[in-house]
Amino acid sequence: xxxxxxxxxxxxxxxxxxxxxxxxxxxxxxxxxxxxxxxxxxxxxxxxxxxxxxxxxxxxxxxxxxxxxxxxxxxxxxxxxxxxxxxxxxxxxxxxxxxxxxxxxxxxxxxxxxxxxxxxxxxxxxxxxxxxxxxxxxxxxxxxxxxxxxxxxxxxxxxxxxxxxxxxxxxxxxxxxxxxxxxxxxxxxxxxxxxxxxxxxxxxxxxxxxxxxxxxxxxxxxxxxxxxxxxxxxxxxxxxxxxxxxxxxxxxxxxxxxxxxxxxxxxxxxxxxxxxxxxxxxxxxxxxxxx
Numbered sequence: 001x002x003x004x005x006x007x008x009x010x011x012x013x014x015x016x017x018x019x020x021x022x023x024x025x026x027x028x029x030x031x032x033x034x035x036x037x038x039x040x041x042x043x044x045x046x047x048x049x050x051x052x053x054x055x056x057x058x059x060x061x062x063x064x065x066x067x068x069x070x071x072x073x074x075x076x077x078x079x080x081x082x083x084x085x086x087x088x089x090x091x092x093x094x095x096x097x098x099x100x101x102x103x104x105x106x107x108x109x110x111x112x113x114x115x116x117x118x119x120x121x122x123x124x125x126x127x128x129x130x131x132x133x134x135x136x137x138x139x140x141x142x143x144x145x146x147x148x149x150x151x152x153x154x155x156x157x158x159x160x161x162x163x164x165x166x167x168x169x170x171x172x173x174x175x176x177x178x179x180x181x182x183x184x185x186x187x188x189x190x191x192x193x194x195x196x197x198x199x200x201x202x203x204x205x206x207x208x209x210x211x212x213x214x215x216x217x218x219x220x221x222x223x224x225x226x227x228x229x230x231x232x233x234x235x236x237x238x239x240x241x242x243x244x245x246x247x248x249x250x251x252x253x254x255x256x257x258x259x260x261x262x263x264x265x266x267x268x269x270x271x272x273x274x275x276x277x278x279x280x281x282x283x284x285x286x287x288x289x290x291x
Contacts, residue, residue: 027081028058029074031067035274036141063251068093075100085140088127092214095136103136131216143271145195145289147171152282153264157181161285168232168290171265175244178264185263187245188254195267195289196232197224203291204228 064087108115154161239245258266
């Protein structure tokens with residue numbers, strides 16, 4: 001299954017030393033907010049406190065798309081950061097950005113640093129590696145889509161919260177029961193195309209696009225009109241029509257609904273766990289993405 005992985009792409013910028021401190025300043029633009037932003041800040045603080053040769057300055061530039069766009073604009077203006085965090089949707093853009101990005105395999109070779117790409121999970125490393133095995137960027141954080149279950153909402157609707165939700169057919173039956181039990185938001189989702197098309201395709205081992213899902217060339221064509229994808233989208237359309245699936249937007253707008261306890265089921269990135277754990281006042285489970 002393809003994982004939604006945020007990566008650190010090292011830009012072709014020159015590191016400069018501060019005259020006052022004689023420490024080399026490294027600018028890092030990232031897309032983390034909330035609990036993940038707090039954890040990143042702690043990591044930067046620990047690194048800076050552990051030595052005096054380098055000072056990392058981390059700056060949030062908005063969400064993943066905004067951070068990518070900020071990096072592109074900064075490079076064009078000659079004001080790019082040293083490190084830019086880019087989500088997997090921006091992989092092709094970074095691969096094609098000749099002169100803007102220093103591929104990780106080249107950086108490690110030129111600096112003589114030991115680097116073993118096989119230390120990463122294959123699904124993670126593969127997403128940021130060329131078809132001939134060269135890793136272009138450094139995986140920083142990785143997540144995969146999962147199913148969040150609001151146990152309290154299930155119980156309130158008279159549905160067993162431990163019911164089998166391993167398949168979309170079973171989820172459909174649970175949605176019927178939740179709706180019949182008075183639940184106003186049986187299912188909400190984040191990142192619909194990523195979860196309900198790309199990962200659905202990967203999970204069922206059917207193509208999402210040509211050219212090795214876009215890694216082998218720019219002349220890639222999307223190919224998700226197969227029976228698996230159209231069948232699933234048709235089911236979601238029927239759920240939406242019947243008030244069992246509530247559409248909140250293309251990105252992660254539905255996260256607020258679930259964290260507030262307004263919805264029973266939520267398909268989202270596993271990275272959302274920190275936010276759910278921090279904000280939820282209800283009992284919840286995390287299950288694998290249904291098949």
